[in-house]
Amino acid sequence: MIPTLSIDDLCISFPRHGAPIPAVQGVSLSIAPSECVGIIGESGSGKTQVFMAAMGLLASSAAVSGSIRFEGGDLLSADTAVLNRVRGSKLTMIFQDPMTSLAPHLKIGTQLAEVLVCHSGMSWRDAWSSAARILARVRVPDPKRRLHQYPHELSGGMRQRVMIGMSLLCEPALVIADEPTSALDVTVQAQLIELLRTMRGELGMALALISHDLGVVAGLADRILVMYAGRIVESAPALELFSHARHPYTAEMLKCIPSLSGPRLARLPTLAGQPPQPGEQLEGCAFAPRCPRVAARCRSERPLLSPAGAAAVACHFPLPA
Amino acid sequence: MNGAAEALLQVKDLRVDFGAHAVVRGVSFELFEGETLGLVGESGSGKSTLARAILRLLRSAHGSVEWRGKDLLTCAPAELRAQRRDLQLVFQDPLSSLDPRMRVGDTIAEPLRVFEPGLDANARARRVAGMLERVGLTAAMGARYPHEFSGGQCQRIGIARAMILNPKLLICDEPVSSLDMSIQGQIVNLLLDLQRDAGTAMLFISHNLAVVRHLSHRVLVMYSGKLVEIAAPDALFNSPRHPYTKALLAAVPAIEPKLKGAPAALRLEEPPAAVRLPAAGCAYRERCPYALPVCASTVPPLAEATTGHWVACHRSHEALIPLSLPA
Numbered sequence: 252m253i254p255t256l257s258i259d260d261l262c263i264s265f266p267r268h269g270a271p272i273p274a275v276q277g278v279s280l281s282i283a284p285s286e287c288v289g290i291i292g293e294s295g296s297g298k299t300q301v302f303m304a305a306m307g308l309l310a311s312s313a314a315v316s317g318s319i320r321f322e323g324g325d326l327l328s329a330d331t332a333v334l335n336r337v338r339g340s341k342l343t344m345i346f347q348d349p350m351t352s353l354a355p356h357l358k359i360g361t362q363l364a365e366v367l368v369c370h371s372g373m374s375w376r377d378a379w380s381s382a383a384r385i386l387a388r389v390r391v392p393d394p395k396r397r398l399h400q401y402p403h404e405l406s407g408g409m410r411q412r413v414m415i416g417m418s419l420l421c422e423p424a425l426v427i428a429d430e431p432t433s434a435l436d437v438t439v440q441a442q443l444i445e446l447l448r449t450m451r452g453e454l455g456m457a458l459a460l461i462s463h464d465l466g467v468v469a470g471l472a473d474r475i476l477v478m479y480a481g482r483i484v485e486s487a488p489a490l491e492l493f494s495h496a497r498h499p500y501t502a503e504m505l506k507c508i509p510s511l512s513g514p515r516l517a518r519l520p521t522l523a524g525q526p527p528q529p530g531e532q533l534e535g536c537a538f539a540p541r542c543p544r545v546a547a548r549c550r551s552e553r554p555l556l557s558p559a560g561a562a563a564v565a566c567h568f569p570l571p572a
Numbered sequence: 573m574n575g576a577a578e579a580l581l582q583v584k585d586l587r588v589d590f591g592a593h594a595v596v597r598g599v600s601f602e603l604f605e606g607e608t609l610g611l612v613g614e615s616g617s618g619k620s621t622l623a624r625a626i627l628r629l630l631r632s633a634h635g636s637v638e639w640r641g642k643d644l645l646t647c648a649p650a651e652l653r654a655q656r657r658d659l660q661l662v663f664q665d666p667l668s669s670l671d672p673r674m675r676v677g678d679t680i681a682e683p684l685r686v687f688e689p690g691l692d693a694n695a696r697a698r699r700v701a702g703m704l705e706r707v708g709l710t711a712a713m714g715a716r717y718p719h720e721f722s723g724g725q726c727q728r729i730g731i732a733r734a735m736i737l738n739p740k741l742l743i744c745d746e747p748v749s750s751l752d753m754s755i756q757g758q759i760v761n762l763l764l765d766l767q768r769d770a771g772t773a774m775l776f777i778s779h780n781l782a783v784v785r786h787l788s789h790r791v792l793v794m795y796s797g798k799l800v801e802i803a804a805p806d807a808l809f810n811s812p813r814h815p816y817t818k819a820l821l822a823a824v825p826a827i828e829p830k831l832k833g834a835p836a837a838l839r840l841e842e843p844p845a846a847v848r849l850p851a852a853g854c855a856y857r858e859r860c861p862y863a864l865p866v867c868a869s870t871v872p873p874l875a876e877a878t879t880g881h882w883v884a885c886h887r888s889h890e891a892l893i894p895l896s897l898p899a
Contacts (some may be wrong), residue, residue, distance in 0.1 A: 293753070429772075436779060437614075437781070437820065438614060438820060441824075442824065453664060462751060465825055466826065468826050469827050493827055504753060505755060509757070509782035509783050511809060511824055515785060515805060516786050518761045519756070519757035521754065
């Protein structure tokens with residue numbers, strides 16, 4: 252079976268004052284058809300850049316190496332004409348801010364129908380009715396009227412529904428959702444997670460869900476990748492990750508989530524220190540300065556991502572399974 | 573709501589209108605010395621507007637905000653200015669709330685220049701250096717500019733600026749919402765430490781219910797410009813009484829794998845735009861699965877259901893409202 256997306260040894264760096272600053276270092280991953288993979292990590296961990304590279308949306312100054320294949324075809328070396336046939340139709344992306352990712356001066360209907368006119372060669376009339384159908388599908392009330400509205404007339408949650416609808420218009424094989432609910436209220440977030448779950452069930456597309464919020468990822472993902480300082484440090488089935496995190500970073504992150512039940516705490520659990528600064532290269536493990544399990548070896552030798560059952564962990568001293 | 577102690581801040585029937593839109597619609601509460609009040613609600617519920625109205629940063633506020641016996645809304649400008657040294661604000665976006673062209677040491681020193689003009693430059697520098705260290709930075713960092721700091725560090729600077737005058741009340745408007753999970757706890761703990769040392773009262777506005785649960789003495793829940801529930805965190809989180817509070821709690825995504833895939837417990841609908849507020853009755857009734865005819869005609873008053881637990885709901889006296897409903 253050909254994976255929907257397969258990334259091998261991806262490295263991305265951006266120049267600063269003439270020197271390359273690595274943002275992503277040796278990331279390999281694969282997403283199977285219909286699989287939902289969650290990618291979690293803090294800001295600056297490189298999680299978004301990996302998928303911006305897949306979409307061909309990296310800043311032009313970025314230096315990229317490695318390979319990214321979508322349904323077997325190479326994306327990195329593909330020219331723009333080839334990329335344009337794939338992205339927006341079979342490979343789509345939803346962004347965090349639903350206001351800035353819709354064009355403010357075009358009607359919702361125009362923006363949706365345009366996708367079908369460009370990718371499926373539909374007439375505007377047919378595309379317009381398909382657009383109404385997709386809005387109904389993503390539970391936008393009164394879709395025919397919405398088509399004639401502008402983005403500012405919709406609430407944040409409705410705009411994000413429109414974005415989700417737009418990403419589904421051409422029956423994509425993979426939808427990349429980058430922090431799709433982070434800008435929204437918790438009640439709206441719950442509805443959108445539910446919507447993504449339903450759409451996956453109905454349409455069977457694969458989903459890459461990028462978030463810093465473990466709760467959002469927990470509700471949807473089959474498998475979770477944890478990124479830290481530009482690398483994948485742990486990969487595990489979702490249930491296993493939440494019950495038996497192997498990497499100390501994952502375990503510490505889980506401890507930092509304040510709970511809604513149990514005893515109230517006088518102080519919140521924290522992870523001391525900060526992630527490495529961009530460009531700060533550590534000889535050993537990037538998490539060593541903050542790690543409660545750190546040993547001498549961690550500071551001199553970088554641990555590689557090694558398989559451990561259904562999971563993989565990049566740590567010299569992982570927690571027991 | 574009532575205690576033996578004298579309230580530091582007493583907000584009575586506070587209203588804010590923006591044109592024809594009522595954003596804060598009659599809010600009353602008290603805040604006691606050293607107390608932390610959590611304020612939760614969705615965007616658009618009026619949380620930030622309420623905070624700004626308390627500090628008289630808005631012209632269109634009505635009602636009264638009694639601060640140590642003086643009404644901040646009607647007192648003379650000179651009096652207001654004198655009181656403001658004890659009322660400080662920490663903003664959500666740590667970077668944009670700092671002047672990019674000012675060294676952060678100067679930013680932190682500015683309240684001292686305004687309120688303690690007699691202080692000489694050396695003494696001021698010592699206070700700033702001490703404050704920088706108090707918030708977990710180094711004195712040398714005072715010479716740098718905001719863009720040289722991470723989001724978490726910028727928020728520490730914003731807290732240093734707010735705390736340098738030892739205010740009696742610190743209003744924090746979503747102070748950790750833009751920060752990563754591992755940094756959020758550090759900032760919340762810093763606020764708690766400073767509060768304990770200085771005895772500062774805190775109004776902590778957040779949509780992160782779990783954070784509010786751990787740090788608040790009491791929690792206010794706001795919906796469409798009104799307080800719908802006030803309770804101690806244990807009461808509020810273990811036995812919420814207002815249907816909106818229940819919905820809010822049910823919406824928090826659960827990490828516990830056993831809950832994965834569980835159907836949504838409550839019907840959650842989009843919050844109404846201010847213009848679409850029902851003309852009469854309870855503002856929540858159109859989203860409320862428990863609404864009765866009376867909810868459409870009469871606004872439920874905020875009433876004490878059990879000691880210290882206030883609810884604005886016609887059905888709050890009904891002991892058990894089932895949590896799971898057909899969607």
